[in-house]
Amino acid sequence: MIELNRVCRAFGAVEALRGIDLHIAEHEFVAVIGRSGCGKSTLLRLIAGLLAPTGGTVTVGGAPVREPSREVALMQQVPALLPWRTALGNVLLPVEILRLPRDEHRARAAELLDAVGLAGFHDRHPYELSGGMQQRVALCRALIQRPRVLLMDEPFSALDALTREELAGQLQELHLARPATTVFVTHSIQEAVLLADRVVVLSPRPGRIRKVLDVGIPRPRSFGHNAHLEAVAECVAHLHDLLLRD
Ligand SMILES: Nc1ncnc2c1ncn2[C@@H]1O[C@H](COP(=O)(O)OP(=O)(O)OP(=O)(O)O)[C@@H](O)[C@H]1O
Ligand SMILES: [Mg+2]
Incomplete structure (x- = not known):
């Protein structure tokens, strides 16, 4: 590969x-x-x-x-989330950039956030999340496009x-x-x-x-x-x- x-x-x-x-x-x-x-x-x-x-x-x-x-997705050492977007909105960023079908990926983004223990935090902004939580969001963002x-x-x-x-x-x-x-x-x-x-x-x-x-x-x-x-x-x-x- x-x-x-x-x-x-x-x-x-x-x-x-x-x-x-x-x-x-x-x-x-x-x-x-x-x-x-x-x-x-x-x-x-x-x-x-x-x-x-x-x-x-x-x-x-x-x-x-x-x-x-x-x-190919690259996850960097710092999460670099967009501060004005929610956790879910940040995970969906590559979907918008790559113009992938939004509805299907919205459901996938929610599943990924749940899978890394962020159920209940989908609508929070980065400043409301701890460093570890932000890093989880960055992981979901890297995985969203499969x-x-x-x-x-x-x-x-x-x-x-x-x-x-x-x-x-x-x-x-x-x-x-x-x-x-x-x-x-x-x-x-x-x-x-x-x-x-x-x-x-x-x-x-x-x-x-x-x-x-x-x-x-x-x-x-x-x-x-x-x-x-x-x-x-x-x-x-x-x-x-x-x-x-x-
Ligand atoms: N864009 C660049 N311009 C000039 N030198 C660079 C550049 N990127 C890396 N280097 C040099 O290449 C070498 C390797 O850097 P690299 O960042 O790949 O190391 P690393 O193993 O990731 O280090 P660390 O564990 O500290 O992150 C270093 O000497 C660095 O100074
Ligand atoms: Mg390095």
Whole structure:
């Protein structure tokens, strides 16, 4: 579904990414971890068509990426909701931009908001919502158009640990119900192990792939009551070692 072949990206003298070879299958959930500045956001922006590679090729669904596509949704670190629109109105924004059928999507927007625990808040404005609630609205907004590819750039990093776990759990449920091909950037090893089929570990700048780790732990997974705690601990320890080794 997503193919990066020998992808490089430099910004002037700064080499952000070098020689990235990565193939992501349809419906797969891949987490990307690595130190600050190693090129994770750059990687997502290349896949989203917001940046062009300085070397190599990026294809999504077999076609070279040249510009943003409605098949690909990008969720940024900050929710960036429109303050004058309600939660529901914000979720429906891509529907208006892409001119999709409104009635059908209105019902879907309401279902998505309910699914992430925002029943009863559809008509609230962003200033009436907590940061975590705003981030949930942003998640619904990314999912409304049923993207085939979902790119998430540290979407939960500004939240408290419990909200973060809760949202990661909800994301897992949404993914199990209707999997989009997902690339999820995070600094949290725990979050990567909870969510991902594979974890890509990038080395410090220039970002290169240090390791791709398969997470063979059965789903659904959870942080707390996990029937596979040993496997989780092993995975977490392994990733920790990989990240510390510079
Ligand atoms: N538009 C840009 N212009 C110039 N340099 C850039 C640009 N975007 C990224 N860079 C540089 O590329 C490198 C990788 O940046 P990127 O934002 O991809 O890192 P990151 O892994 O997402 O970091 P963080 O974990 O802090 O978000 C950095 O050295 C950054 O300064
Ligand atoms: Mg970043």
